[in-house]
Amino acid sequence: MNAPMNPRKLRVTTTSLSGCFGCHMSFLDIDERLLELAALVEFDRSPITDIKHCSQHCDLALVEGGVCNAENVHVLRELRANSKILVAFGACAVNGGLPAQRNHLDVGKCLSQVYRTPDGSATAIPDDPELPLLLDKVYPVNEVVRVDYFLPGCPPSADTIWKFLTDLLTGRTPRIEHPLLKFD
Ligand code: SF4
Secondary structure (H helix, E strand, O other): OOOOOOOOEEEEEEOEEEEHHHHHHHHHOOOOHHHHHHHHEEEEEEEOOEEEOOOOOOEEEEEOOOEEHHHHHHHHHHHHEEEEEEEEEEEHHHHOHHHHHHHOOHHHHHHHHOOOOOOOOEEEOOOOOOOOEEEEEEOOHHHHHOEEEEOOOOOOOOHEEEHHHHHHHOOOOOOOOOOOOOOO
16 A cells, blocks of 8 residues: 555544444454554554544544444544544444344343343342443444444455555545455
């Protein structure tokens, strides 16, 4: 990948909302190409850096996972407010993915079942104020904030992620076609 004329490194932030980190693992699977990427970008808030809040001027946000609780909403809005381009990264971010399988169930009834005491006579649902409030459903990212690009796949392959990033970082409109474009 040729470095763009502008020597400023692009600031990239990544997060996992209601995801399994599989999309981040696939990202790391670009392997030695990470060194090429490191010449062009610097990571802001991300599991890669362990920075907890993104700074105000990010160029690119990669969002893994759907939106299942109040903290997810807060994090997602912060990324949207501080990023020029936001990408729904992987099936869970694009359409809710596996976590959205709970969407046809009643959350209250699920919690009651899971946290029933061993003798079944009562429930002990955790209610510590530190715990983020669960939403009634798991929402795709675009139902909460504006999304610039959707990158499907569970997870998108390392080659797909690389093609997407190199298109974007060198100023081309990302174009993912078969066989890199997958929805499973
Ligand atoms: Fe995990 Fe697949 Fe969701 Fe990515 S899309 S967070 S790999 S379940």
